[in-house]
Amino acid sequence: MTPLPRAVLIDLDDTILDDSGRAALCWSEACAEHRGELGALDPAVLREAIGRAARWFWADAERHRVGRLDLHTARTQVVTMALSELGAEDQPPLASRIAATYGSLRDRDMRPFAGSIETVQWLRESGCRLALITNGAGEAQRRKIDRFGLAPLFDLVLIEGEVGFGKPDPRVYSRALDGLGVAPNDTWMIGDNLDWDVEAPRRLGIYGIWIDLRGSGLPTGHAARPDRVVRGLAELRSSACE
Numbered sequence: 001m002t003p004l005p006r007a008v009l010i011d012l013d014d015t016i017l018d019d020s021g022r023a024a025l026c027w028s029e030a031c032a033e034h035r036g037e038l039g040a041l042d043p044a045v046l047r048e049a050i051g052r053a054a055r056w057f058w059a060d061a062e063r064h065r066v067g068r069l070d071l072h073t074a075r076t077q078v079v080t081m082a083l084s085e086l087g088a089e090d091q092p093p094l095a096s097r098i099a100a101t102y103g104s105l106r107d108r109d110m111r112p113f114a115g116s117i118e119t120v121q122w123l124r125e126s127g128c129r130l131a132l133i134t135n136g137a138g139e140a141q142r143r144k145i146d147r148f149g150l151a152p153l154f155d156l157v158l159i160e161g162e163v164g165f166g167k168p169d170p171r172v173y174s175r176a177l178d179g180l181g182v183a184p185n186d187t188w189m190i191g192d193n194l195d196w197d198v199e200a201p202r203r204l205g206i207y208g209i210w211i212d213l214r215g216s217g218l219p220t221g222h223a224a225r226p227d228r229v230v231r232g233l234a235e236l237r238s239s240a241c242e
Helices: 023-033 043-059 061-067 071-085 091-109 116-125 138-147 170-180 194-202 234-240
Strands: 007-010 129-134 156-159 187-191 207-211 228-230
Touching: 007 170, 023 043, 023 091, 043 061, 043 071, 061 071, 071 091, 116 129, 116 234, 129 170, 138 156, 156 170, 170 187, 170 194, 187 194, 194 207, 228 234
Parallel strands: 007 129, 007 187, 129 156, 187 207, 207 228
Antiparallel strands: none
């Protein structure tokens, strides 16, 4: 068993909180809720078009950076693209309403992964210094943190929208190290994003732990090489107790 480090940097979305596990279902529900505004357009067909538009939109790093700081605008753009592809009228206003419904459904369905908060508590009780590092808008991310009572568990909380930069910018990891007063070689970073939570911090000498949520293994051809792979935060605690 690998000894615990002095400090652990932890991602929020899809690491502590199940943020996207029901995203596809929420899009389906949002389209269905606006069935009466779609005319002859099948909500299922719109859902498929939204999926295509979303994959294109979020694949670009700069669009991703800007979009995650204003999710409603980004989602409205995605739905507008889908409606335009299908020849629907009244695109921006309808798109905004569908995007707002989707956002409400995502918020409704968000919940911590089983054992994730207990594992953060265990790390803290074990003497680790802890930093929460999350991308996104300050207000939106703070709502999540407050909703699930996470702030008291961490010595430091760094939110992209509050500090002005986020993962994979090396400044955010360096700020966390400085704030916790620790060296990279005595620090872990844990998260579900191979680029942001593994590859970027590893370049600074931080031990990178990848959460492989789907158990599908490393994507073919990806350059990242995690120091450890787990299916969820709770696996760290359960393996230490074995």
